Amino acid sequence: MISEVVRVPLAVGEDFVIEKNSIGQGEKRVCVVTGTHGDELEGQYVAWRLAALLQQESSHLRGRVDIYPALNPLGISTMTRGMPLCDLDMNRTFPGDLQGAMSEYVAARLIEDIANADLCIDIHASNIFLRELPQVRINENTAPSLVPLARHLNMDLIWIHSAATVLESTLAHSLNTLGTPTLVVEMGIGMRVSPDYGEQLLTGILSLLSHLGMWDAPVMPVAPPIVSSDGAVFFVNADVPGLFFPSSDHHTRVTEGQELGVIADPLTGKVRQRLCSPTTGLLFTLREYPVVYEGSLIARILGGSQ
Amino acid sequence: MKEKVLFTLQTPYRKPLQVKGWYFGNPEEKTLAVMGALRGNEIQQMFLCSQLIQALAKLEEQGALSPDCGIVVVPCANQFSMNVGRRFWAADNTDINRMFPGYDGGETTQRIAARIFSALTGYAYGIHVASLYLPGDCIPHIRIMETGYQRPEDAEGFGLPYTLLRKPRPYDTTTLNYNWQIWNTQAFSLYASETDDLDPVAAQLGVEAILRFLAGKGFCRSVVGPGEATSLHHEENLINILSPVGGLLVHRLPLGAMVDAGDLLACILDPCTGQVLEQLFAPVFGRIFFRHRSRLIHGHDVAFRILKGNDPGVE
Numbered sequence: 001m002i003s004e005v006v007r008v009p010l011a012v013g014e015d016f017v018i019e020k021n022s023i024g025q026g027e028k029r030v031c032v033v034t035g036t037h038g039d040e041l042e043g044q045y046v047a048w049r050l051a052a053l054l055q056q057e058s059s060h061l062r063g064r065v066d067i068y069p070a071l072n073p074l075g076i077s078t079m080t081r082g083m084p085l086c087d088l089d090m091n092r093t094f095p096g097d098l099q100g101a102m103s104e105y106v107a108a109r110l111i112e113d114i115a116n117a118d119l120c121i122d123i124h125a126s127n128i129f130l131r132e133l134p135q136v137r138i139n140e141n142t143a144p145s146l147v148p149l150a151r152h153l154n155m156d157l158i159w160i161h162s163a164a165t166v167l168e169s170t171l172a173h174s175l176n177t178l179g180t181p182t183l184v185v186e187m188g189i190g191m192r193v194s195p196d197y198g199e200q201l202l203t204g205i206l207s208l209l210s211h212l213g214m215w216d217a218p219v220m221p222v223a224p225p226i227v228s229s230d231g232a233v234f235f236v237n238a239d240v241p242g243l244f245f246p247s248s249d250h251h252t253r254v255t256e257g258q259e260l261g262v263i264a265d266p267l268t269g270k271v272r273q274r275l276c277s278p279t280t281g282l283l284f285t286l287r288e289y290p291v292v293y294e295g296s297l298i299a300r301i302l303g304g305s306q
Numbered sequence: 307m308k309e310k311v312l313f314t315l316q317t318p319y320r321k322p323l324q325v326k327g328w329y330f331g332n333p334e335e336k337t338l339a340v341m342g343a344l345r346g347n348e349i350q351q352m353f354l355c356s357q358l359i360q361a362l363a364k365l366e367e368q369g370a371l372s373p374d375c376g377i378v379v380v381p382c383a384n385q386f387s388m389n390v391g392r393r394f395w396a397a398d399n400t401d402i403n404r405m406f407p408g409y410d411g412g413e414t415t416q417r418i419a420a421r422i423f424s425a426l427t428g429y430a431y432g433i434h435v436a437s438l439y440l441p442g443d444c445i446p447h448i449r450i451m452e453t454g455y456q457r458p459e460d461a462e463g464f465g466l467p468y469t470l471l472r473k474p475r476p477y478d479t480t481t482l483n484y485n486w487q488i489w490n491t492q493a494f495s496l497y498a499s500e501t502d503d504l505d506p507v508a509a510q511l512g513v514e515a516i517l518r519f520l521a522g523k524g525f526c527r528s529v530v531g532p533g534e535a536t537s538l539h540h541e542e543n544l545i546n547i548l549s550p551v552g553g554l555l556v557h558r559l560p561l562g563a564m565v566d567a568g569d570l571l572a573c574i575l576d577p578c579t580g581q582v583l584e585q586l587f588a589p590v591f592g593r594i595f596f597r598h599r600s601r602l603i604h605g606h607d608v609a610f611r612i613l614k615g616n617d618p619g620v621e
Contacts, residue, residue: 008552008604008605008606009551009552009604009605010552010604010605011552011553011554011577011602011603011604012552012553012577012578012602013577013578014552016604016605081399082399085604085607086439086440086441087393087394088439092476092477099546099548100546101440101546101548101606101607101608102604102605102606102607105548105606106606127398129398165476165479166404166476166477166479166480167476168476169475169476169477235411237411237412237413240316241316241317241318242318243318291318291319291397292318293315293316293317293318293397293414294315294316294414294417295412295413295414295415295416295417296413296414297413
C-alpha cells in the first residue's frame with residue numbers, strides 16, 4: 001500500500017510529498033529508507049528490487065516492510081545533494097521540529113513515522129567523488145547492539161567510527177537515540193547505480209528479515225564482514241591540485257608503498273604527485289571524480305585486512 | 307595597516323587562492339579578529355569588513371589605537387566560490403562554516419577552516435560577520451552561543467539594540483563562533499541585515515558597533531556615539547510565523563515594525579490567480595525581527611520572526 005508520510009504545499013501549483021510503500025502485515029516492522037541525499041541513487045535500485053520481490057513473495061513475509069525510496073524527492077529530481085529550497089544537508093536536520101521551518105518539519109514527520117519500528121536500514125551511496133565498498137557504518141556508542149544485526153546485511157565491511165557531536169543531527173543517530181535500531185549502509189558512488197552492490201544488499205536485507213523472524217523462505221548464506229574501528233583505517237589525501245588517474249583497482253588488496261595513482265598536470269604534461277599506500281590492506285574507498293584539490297580524499301585503506 | 311597573505315591554496319584550473327588579512331595596531335597583541343565572508347554569497351559581510359578596514363586605517367593613522375591593541379580583519383576567505391556565484395565551496399558544495407576548527411590533514415574545506423582558525427586563534431575577542439541560513443532580512447544584532455564560556459554582558463559594548471543568546475545545536479559545533487568560544491576567544495556573530503546585496507546603512511551600523519566595542523574596552527579613541535541600550539534575549543523569545551500555504555508573499559509591514567497581536571503582517575496570494583489564500587497575523591505583541599525575503603513562499607517556510615514583548619531592557 002502506498003501512502004503519504006508528509007505533504008507540504010510549494011509556492012506554485014505543486015506539493016512536496018514523501019511517500020512510502022508498506023508491504024505485508026504483522027506486529028514486526030522494518031523500514032528501508034533512502035534518497036536523503038539527492039545525488040545518491042544506489043538505494044533506488046534496492047528499493048525497486050525489494051518492493052518487487054516482497055510483493056511477489058508476500059506469502060513468506062511475516063510482518064511489515066515500509067520502503068521509503070525518496071526522503072528528499074526535490075533533491076533527487078534536480079540532481080542536488082541537499083534540499084534545493086534551503087541548500088541544507090537533510091541529514092543534518094534530524095530529529096527536526098514539528099513547529100519549525102519546512103526542513104525541520106519534514107524531518108520531524110519522518111522521525112514520527114519511522115520511530116518504533118523494529119529496525120531501520122538507511123541506505124546511502126557515496127557522493128560523486130568516491131567509490132565505496134559496500135559497508136555498514138556504526139557509531140561506537142551503538143556498536144554493541146548494532147554490530148550483531150549488521151553482520152547479517154551481507155556487506156563487506158562494518159566500520160565502527162568514533163562519535164562526533166555534529167553527527168547527532170543525522171537520521172540514524174536520532175532513531176537510535178529513540179530506541180529504533182538503525183543501520184547506515186554506504187556503497188557505490190553518487191549519481192550512478194551499481195546493480196551488483198544492490199543485489200548484494202538485497203540478499204542481506206532478506207537475511208536480516210529472516211534473522212528477525214520476518215521472512216520464512218530460504219535465503220542465500222551471507223559472507224562474514226570485516227569489522228573495523230577507526231584505528232585501522234588509513235586516509236590518503238591529495239597534497240596538490242590536478243587530475244587524479246588511478247593505477248590500483250578499487251576493492252583490491254594493496255601493499256605498503258604500492259602506487260595508488262598519480263595527480264597529473266594537463267597543462268605541463270607533468271606528474272605533480274605520486275600517491276602510494278601508507279599500509280598493506282584493503283583499498284575500500286577510491287577517488288572516482290578526477291579533478292582534485294589540495295586535501296581531496298583519494299583513498300581509504302583498511303590496514304592489515306586479508 | 308599591514309596586508310598579509312594568511313595562506314594560499316593551489317587550484318587545478320584557476321590561479322592560487324590567496325586569503326588575506328589586514329592588520330592594525332600592535333603586531334604583538336591579539337586583541338580582536340574579525341572574519342567576513344566564508345560563503346560565496348556573503349557580499350554584505352565582505353563589504354562591512356572593507357568599510358571597517360577603511361575606518362581602522364584612519365584611526366591608526368591618527369594614532370587613535372591604544373598601544374596594547376592588535377586587530378586583524380579578514381574580509382573574504384571564499385572568492386573561489388564568490389567569483390562564480392556559488393554559495394558554498396564551488397568544488398564540492400561544502401560549507402567552510404561547518405568545518406571548524408578544521409583539520410589540516412583533511413579534505414579541502416577542512417584544511418581551509420584549519421588555516422583560518424590557526425590565523426585567528428588566540429585573540430581575546432572574535433567577531434564573525436555572519437549571514438542567516440534562512441532566506442530573508444533581519445534587524446542588525448549580535449548573536450552569542452551559549453557554550454558555557456560566553457560573557458553576554460560584553461555585547462552591551464556594541465551599542466546595538468539586540469543581543470540574542472543561542473543554545474548550540476549539534477551542527478553549530480563546527481562553526482567559527484562556537485570554536486572560538488571553546489578556544490578561549492570571546493566570540494560574537496554580527497548580523498548586518500543583508501547577505502547577497504549591499505545595505506550601506508546596516509554596514510555602517512555594524513562598523514560603528516565594532517568601533518564602539520573597541521573604544522569601550524579602551525583599545526581605541528571613541529569616534530562614534532554611545533549607541534543604544536542593548537536588550538538581551540534568548541533565541542526562544544523569537545516567535546516563528548510559518549506560512550501554512552505556498553504562494554506569493556506580499557508584505558504589509560516593514561522589517562523592524564512594532565506589532566500588536568492580530569496585526570496583519572502579510573498576505574499570501576495564489577501565484578496564478580492573485581486570490582488571497584492566507585493572511586498572516588502577528589500572534590503576539592513585539593517587533594518584526596526577521597522577514598522572509600523571497601516573494602515566492604512555500605508551506606512551512608518561516609515568513610516572519612517576531613521578537614516578543616517590549617524593548618529595550620534585559621529579558
